[in-house]
Amino acid sequence: MSNIQVKKVSGEEQFKNVISHAKEYGFIFQSSEIYDGLSAVYDYGQMGAELKKNIRDYWWKSMVQLHENIVGIDAAIFMHPTTWKASGHVDAFNDPLIDNKDSKKRYRADVLIEEYVAKIEVKIQKEVEKAKARFENFDETMFRSTNPRVMENQKKIDEINTRFKTALNDNNLEEVKQIILDLEIVCPISGTRNWTDVRQFNLMFSTQLGSVTDDSNTIYLRPETAQGIFVNFLNVQKTGRMKIPFGIAQTGKAFRNEIVARQFIFRMREFEQMEMQFFVKPGTEMEWYEQWKTKRINWHRSLGFPEGKYRFHDHLKLAHYANAACDIEFEFPFGFKELEGIHSRTDFDLKNHMEFSGKKMQYFDPEDNENYIPYVVETSIGLDRMFLAVMSMALNEEVLEDGSSRVVMNIPAFLAPYKVAVLPLMKKDGLPEKAREILNRLKLDHNCLYEEKDAIGKRYRRMDAIGVPYCITVDHQTLEDNTVTIRDRDTMQQVRVHIDQLPAMVNEKVSMSAQLGKLM
Numbered sequence: 001m002s003n004i005q006v007k008k009v010s011g012e013e014q015f016k017n018v019i020s021h022a023k024e025y026g027f028i029f030q031s032s033e034i035y036d037g038l039s040a041v042y043d044y045g046q047m048g049a050e051l052k053k054n055i056r057d058y059w060w061k062s063m064v065q066l067h068e069n070i071v072g073i074d075a076a077i078f079m080h081p082t083t084w085k086a087s088g089h090v091d092a093f094n095d096p097l098i099d100n101k102d103s104k105k106r107y108r109a110d111v112l113i114e115e116y117v118a119k120i121e122v123k124i125q126k127e128v129e130k131a132k133a134r135f136e137n138f139d140e141t142m143f144r145s146t147n148p149r150v151m152e153n154q155k156k157i158d159e160i161n162t163r164f165k166t167a168l169n170d171n172n173l174e175e176v177k178q179i180i181l182d183l184e185i186v187c188p189i190s191g192t193r194n195w196t197d198v199r200q201f202n203l204m205f206s207t208q209l210g211s212v213t214d215d216s217n218t219i220y221l222r223p224e225t226a227q228g229i230f231v232n233f234l235n236v237q238k239t240g241r242m243k244i245p246f247g248i249a250q251t252g253k254a255f256r257n258e259i260v261a262r263q264f265i266f267r268m269r270e271f272e273q274m275e276m277q278f279f280v281k282p283g284t285e286m287e288w289y290e291q292w293k294t295k296r297i298n299w300h301r302s303l304g305f306p307e308g309k310y311r312f313h314d315h316l317k318l319a320h321y322a323n324a325a326c327d328i329e330f331e332f333p334f335g336f337k338e339l340e341g342i343h344s345r346t347d348f349d350l351k352n353h354m355e356f357s358g359k360k361m362q363y364f365d366p367e368d369n370e371n372y373i374p375y376v377v378e379t380s381i382g383l384d385r386m387f388l389a390v391m392s393m394a395l396n397e398e399v400l401e402d403g404s405s406r407v408v409m410n411i412p413a414f415l416a417p418y419k420v421a422v423l424p425l426m427k428k429d430g431l432p433e434k435a436r437e438i439l440n441r442l443k444l445d446h447n448c449l450y451e452e453k454d455a456i457g458k459r460y461r462r463m464d465a466i467g468v469p470y471c472i473t474v475d476h477q478t479l480e481d482n483t484v485t486i487r488d489r490d491t492m493q494q495v496r497v498h499i500d501q502l503p504a505m506v507n508e509k510v511s512m513s514a515q516l517g518k519l520m
């Protein structure tokens with residue numbers, strides 16, 4: 001392993017590599033590509049569907065299987081339209097948009113400001129890195145609070161954030177535009193500051209139920225899976241005899257008419273969420289909020305990516321339902337961005353559903369002998385974003401000892417789309433038959449590939465490129481003594497083992513259960 005060097009590439013280059021690799025090896029295709037695609041909609045190919053399923057399973061098992069007090073449901077995408085009135089989405093699920101009159105391009109006003117702030121943050125980070133390289137025993141906190149350039153830039157950031165937060169909280173769109181003008185933010189296409197006013201734009205897609213097209217039949221494609229959980233809160237609590245605190249988990253599609261839809265699968269119009277609503281006694285929500293922050297960051301860390309890739313970010317503007325909220329941000333190739341949200345949603349949703357439906361949404365607490373509407377702590381992660389995080393970390397180009405290079409996907413083995421490839425060294429002498437015998441033994445437990453075309457070296461490279469953690473090669477010696485070589489994707493080391501050892505050996509190396517054990 002020590003003789004393998006990972007090639008360093010810029011974030012921009014890495015992002016391009018991820019996009020082209022995803023297409024070339026059947027992970028992700030543009031939706032309806034033969035018709036030139038549909039903006040911000042993607043299809044998962046044969047490799048992508050498996051990887052996505054494994055990430056979803058890992059989340060589901062860690063939430064539902066490992067917690068006695070969390071159960072999972074699968075609610076419909078279509079919901080009664082009043083759901084979205086009650087949830088606040090009809091009135092408040094908006095993004096502030098702004099157009100550049102010269103380029104005719106549309107932007108999210110908040111994103112323009114956040115990107116401006118992020119550029120100042122990059123400047124600060126560069127100063128920090130420079131100083132770190134110069135001084136031994138470097139104290140970053142001290143440096144940040146004494147270096148005049150850093151302090152000045154930090155002051156600028158704080159001022160912008162305070163002004164921006166006030167404007168958003170007051171729903172003062174004129175002030176949001178004024179901030180953009182004062183910061184002299186230009187349109188990246190036209191280079192001008194010829195902006196329209198900022199307007200609110202509702203992100204929900206609507207359609208008609210049944211054959212009559214009038215407003216009363218308008219229904220929405222759900223913009224979050226959470227509401228399917230809230231409206232079923234009592235159904236689950238009663239039929240499952242759940243006692244507070246307890247959680248309901250769900251994975252499924254959500255839809256948002258995003259204004260700025262770019263960055264590949266980071267921001268899509270149709271995407272998948274993995275959400276869990278945890279119902280707690282009012283007054284205990286902040287305690288649970290902290291607990292879920294810890295649990296979720298530990299889940300991310302369990303994947304083994306570097307610590308520095310994650311950070312928490314407290315929300316500047318709280319969503320209409322929250323009394324505390326933060327994001328777990330991940331350093332994607334294009335910078336730190338939201339991967340998961342953790343929100344203390346109070347009793348906002350249940351209370352409103354109770355009001356709009358006229359049905360009780362209360363819980364009788366047998367311990368305290370009282371009725372109350374529970375408070376909710378939510379964890380919500382985008383499956384597609386998690387997929388992008390895994391792919392961005394896994395895809396590497398390496399220079400090998402002999403100077404040659406290989407492209408490899410170091411996907412954590414328990415998440416890999418295919419766990420094993422069985423490769424007969426030659427297409428003759430009974431080797432394919434022996435290989436298929438081994439394949440048939442392993443495929444009951446694992447997704448396995450069989451490949452006999454091309455020279456063995458070329459086949460190894462292809463398996464590396466799709467992230468297969470183990471290649472089993474069947475050669476003439478196998479026919480004599482039932483041994484094979486098993487090659488490790490990451491180290492490229494090969495060992496010879498008896499075929500009877502294979503099931504247990506592969507199991508140990510790729511098992512999701514062992515991985516789940518780390519979370520307990």
Ligand code: GAP
Binds near residue numbers: 258
């Ligand atoms: N129920 C709460 C909720 O929906 P959110 O912060 O709007 O909160 C939760 O979304 C997660 O869903 C985000 O952290 C992100 O990972 C994912 N997500 C949101 N919008 C997305 C989009 N347009 N494309 C892909 N993922 C998205």
